[in-house]
Amino acid sequence: MAGKVFFSVSMSLDGFMAPEPVPVENVFSPEGQNDPRVQLWMKKWSELQAWVFPLRFFRENLKLGEGGEEGLDNDIARATYERTGASVMGKRMFDAGELAWPENAPFHTPVFVVTHTTREPWERPGGTTFHFVNDGIEAALNQARQAAGNRDVRIAGGAETILQYLNVGLIDEFSIALAPVLFGSGIRLFEGVDASRVALEQVRAVTTQRVTHLTYTARKR
């Protein structure tokens, strides 16, 4: 049986899934970290993702050591990870991640990168292999479905890649961790959505201490 295609992101109450972009090199360089734009980026990103960092699952998955919070947020983060048999991402997300992820990248499954760049598969310790797909989003998804087997395919990001899949009706369902923060500017999750073609149905909403988890199914209309 084929799995589902989903995305799962954190979003500010005003609809942003990331702060205004800053050059990624800056974020991960010691000089960059004194740049006020980088500091603002880090501040907003930290507020958006505040529900994730304390989790036991997050610490485990990034090998940050023992401990961490259990409970509903942790269960949801773990379940999202465990249902995922393969991920798809855009080139910009990969480029940023290549600088940010530890050597032991946090996917532990095949990851298909939609890109115009040709590159041999890149295998990381711990089971993550990045495959670079040059013939479009459907080809990348088909390869991910094959790789995922019975498990689901996660469209990992960024926003533009998620919207490409959503607009052509290839997303079955999605979840949003709606953070109680306002960004005012940044990268909007639903920027460029073709509202005339996407219908949603609510599945559930659950509020935890730090965030509200919303789940929807999507279909063409």
Place this chain on the structure above:
Amino acid sequence: MAGKVFFSVSMSLDGFMAPEPVPVENVFSPEGQNDPRVQLWMKKWSELQAWVFPLRFFRENLKLGEGGEEGLDNDIARATYERTGASVMGKRMFDAGELAWPENAPFHTPVFVVTHTTREPWERPGGTTFHFVNDGIEAALNQARQAAGNRDVRIAGGAETILQYLNVGLIDEFSIALAPVLFGSGIRLFEGVDASRVALEQVRAVTTQRVTHLTYTARKR
């Protein structure tokens, strides 16, 4: 004891509280209703407000006759109405409402309209009196507080007026009926928010059949 200052609106999942504006005269004229822009406006507005129309409270309040749905949506709509001792609104919302509301306007309390236009108070049957305030949002709120007594003041809209109050720290709490629809364009609720000055705290989220009710408190930061 003074009441609270709140707003309560419906919002699409991508952050819009109204479709792209069309000339209000068109919406309420027979010719206008054949205009495709007006038709799209009505379609989107209907989807956004779909949770309200079937309610017993809605029918009662607009004197549309007996019947209507009871349950959580109805309880929430009724409670929002009952807590409100006075409303504040912007001039554009008033102008549209002046064309749209029935003679027996649906507020049944004093309403303070923030405007540069001077006009005598306009009393409607059923207890709604519109007062036109020419000296700014704080003056309008002070008059509304006086009029509301122990009850709360609702900042009724539109988005721009709500944001003016939110940005200067005059909103205590708010609720959003998050509709499972995507608009792609329109009037954003949080457009122009001063994110550096507004901090939120989640109070609760409840999903009903048609919508997710989110409640937050706001404070300066």
